[in-house]
Amino acid sequence: MSPQVQFWLYVVPLMAAAVISAGLTVVVFQNRHKRTAPQILGVLIGASFWAAADALRLLSSDPSLQLFWHNVRFLGSTVVVLSAFLHALEYTNRERWLRPRWVSVAAFIFVVTNLLVWTTEPLGHELIRAGAETVAVGSQTVLEFEHGPWFFINAAYSYLLLVAAVAMYAFEALQRSGTYRRQAAALIVAMAVPWLLNLVYVLGYVVVDLTGFGFTVTAVVFVAQLYWFQLLDVVPVARGTVVNHIESGYLVVDPEGRILDANEASAELFDVPRDAIIGQTIDEVFETLPEIVERFGDERDVRDIITIFRDGDRYDYDVDISPVYDSRDRYVGRVVLVRNVTEQRRRQRKLEERTEALERQNEKLDRFASIVSHDLRNPIAVANGHLQIAREDGDEESFERIDESLERMDDIIEDVLALARQDDEITDPDEVSLSDLCTQAWTTVDTNGATLDVQTDATINADRGQLRRALENLFRNSVEHVGDDVTVTVGDLSDGFYVADDGPGIPEDEREKVLESGFTTSETGTGFGLSIVSGTADAHGWSLDIASDDDGGARFEFTDVSVVERADSTPGAPASMWEE
Structure with missing residues (x-):
């Protein structure tokens, strides 16, 4: 060349x-x-x-x-x-x-x-x-x-x-x-x-x-x-852009459980540098979350949420595992996605609780609408009719009927307000003397010649205002359905208390119905008194059962009650006796 x-x-x-x-x-x-x-x-x-x-x-x-x-x-x-x-x-x-x-x-x-x-x-x-x-x-x-x-x-x-x-x-x-x-x-x-x-x-x-x-x-x-x-x-x-920007921790795991690839989110999740994760076994990486390995260790294709409790705190993790196969359809590993969804689940639970609360509020509104449109309409119509008559001839009986209608409306409005103010859940109860509260509630009810026999000195955890309204409604219910000579007894149960009267009792087939809003067998009753009682028990987390007393009367038993203390007294001996 x-x-x-x-x-x-x-x-x-x-x-x-x-x-x-x-x-x-x-x-x-x-x-x-x-x-x-x-x-x-x-x-x-x-x-x-x-x-x-x-x-x-x-x-x-x-x-x-x-x-x-x-x-x-x-x-x-x-x-x-x-x-x-x-x-x-x-x-x-x-x-x-x-x-x-x-x-x-x-x-x-x-x-x-x-x-x-x-x-x-x-x-x-x-x-x-x-x-x-x-x-x-x-x-x-x-x-x-x-x-x-x-x-x-x-x-x-x-x-x-x-x-x-x-x-x-x-x-x-x-x-x-x-x-x-x-x-x-x-x-x-x-x-x-x-x-x-x-x-x-x-x-x-x-x-x-x-x-x-x-x-x-x-x-x-x-x-x-x-x-x-x-x-x-x-x-x-x-692929890298997506994997490195997803919120889930991303891991590629071979059949022996060794990690071949990971993203930045996994490094943050396990508080370990990304380069340090690659090459470790899945057991080593999940050392701080062993529950995930125990639950999903051998799984190849699964998605589920696991809840872990640490030091009284709750943590939720969304785990998604997918198998990886090669061109010959041989299993060569898994892709594991792990995401901390604690905050999302917490918000979801709050939304569910809020939704349930709103649904209960809607039910209340429906009941209030029924009261306003139906229960109040009748006494208003009666009052208007007799007011017209009274204007024409000044009949004394018409004035009495108007007064009765107004009292009826006042009772309905009072019960509606009690329902509206009633909380669905008691979050900050007080220590309440059941005997003292019964006495206070009895004095605010028109009991005429009825008798209150309090056979408890228990102190319980309760919302004072709600429990007092419930007791007032129970006492009023006994007087209205039994008469002025009724004796109402309040006594202890092993995990709560009861309120009973010596009247004819409530037929067994009506015991569930009487707790529903608007149900009444009395011409003067609003039908909401026992509904308020039932709502009070639910708000406290108590159980309420209606039974027959030993004397045959109605007996309302409140159980699952938080009893703080009981005084040493002779069983059956009345703590106090009130007569009107």
């Missing part, structure tokens, strides 16, 4: 590489908004500078020009290496390392290298070039330089970044399958081309370093992946 032909075999590929890289730079720049396009632009610009500088150095006969293009070559090489490394970070979804601060750290050695390159002759140091000699490249004589210590630091750092980039691509290839694995493999091959050309030069098979040409091949593969295979619009970039 003639020296002239040999010379052009080096120059032509380098010039072609520079032109191709420059042309692709224009194309990619027009699509610079796409993800990793900035890094690919860096590789293209660096490769074009590198290849053009090597070609022009070969074409130059002036030693000073050769020195100049040698300096430009360093600018191209450092930009290529840094951009290739940043591309690997972006491609493998390690965006947190692409912040300006970290990029500046990664570029520091390259910045120092270029400063030393351009100050070698002015300052006379030998950190980059320690000497020079001429070599023949075909028919041309070219300067070759002896390297100084910083050159080797720069070279070692460059290889370190390129090895890291290839390692990231390789890890991504191992995690992916199908088209996406082939994409990552193509990037590894593209990164290998300049290495091989550099190795051929270092071993002395060629006299010109064609690494710049090799990085142009790398850049072409990057661009091909970007446009032909839609690298940035699909997995792995899209």
Whole structure:
């Protein structure tokens, strides 16, 4: 081969590489908004500078020009290496390392290298070039330089970044399958081309370093992946973006229970760095949540919510496990998603409680509407009718009927207000003396000649106001249905108390009905007194049963009552006796 032909075999590929890289730079720049396009632009610009500088150095006969293009070559090489490394970070979804601060750290050695390159002759140091000699490249004589210590630091750092980039691509290839694995493999091959050309030069098979040409091949593969295979619009970039931004902790677990992949949410969930999670067993990662392993340890396809109690606090976790099969339908692992849903579940429970409370309020409103539209209408109509008669003839009996109707309305309104003010749940009960409260309630009821026999000195936890209204309604109910000579007894039960009278009692088939709003067998009753009693028991969490007393009367038994204390007294001996 003639020296002239040999010379052009080096120059032509380098010039072609520079032109191709420059042309692709224009194309990619027009699509610079796409993800990793900035890094690919860096590789293209660096490769074009590198290849053009090597070609022009070969074409130059002036030693000073050769020195100049040698300096430009360093600018191209450092930009290529840094951009290739940043591309690997972006491609493998390690965006947190692409912040300006970290990029500046990664570029520091390259910045120092270029400063030393351009100050070698002015300052006379030998950190980059320690000497020079001429070599023949075909028919041309070219300067070759002896390297100084910083050159080797720069070279070692460059290889370190390129090895890291290839390692990231390789890890991504191992995690992916199908088209996406082939994409990552193509990037590894593209990164290998300049290495091989550099190795051929270092071993002395060629006299010109064609690494710049090799990085142009790398850049072409990057661009091909970007446009032909839609690298940035699909997995792995899209997959990584989604996985790293979902709220659930994401784990890929092999059949032996070892974790192969994890996202940032899992690192936050287990308070362990993401890199520390990968390689551990699932038992080790869930050491702080062993209940999840016990419940889902061998599960392959399940979704459920597990509740864990720690130090009196409740924690809820949504666990979703899906099996992974290879192309031969063999089980190769699981994807485990774990999300802390404690706050969501707490809000859900509050909403459910609020909904139930509103439903109860609606029921009350319905009952109130019924009272207003029906129960009050009758006494109002009676009062209006007799008022008309009284206006015409002044009949005394009409005035009495009007007075009765007004009293009837007053009773209904009082019961409606009692229902409206009644809480559905007692949250802050007081210690109440049952004997004293019975006495107070008895004095506010029109009992005529009736008798109250209190046979308890128990102190219980209750809402004083609600319990007093309930007792008043029980006492009033006994007087209205039995008569003025009734005796009402209040006594102890093992876990509560009872209120009984000595009347005819309540038929067994009516005992549930009497507790319903509006049910009454009396012409003067509102039908809401015993409903108030039932609501009071429910609000306290007590049980209310209607039975027959030993004397045959009605007996209301309140159980599951929180009894604070009982006084020592002779069983059956009355604590107090009231007569009207």
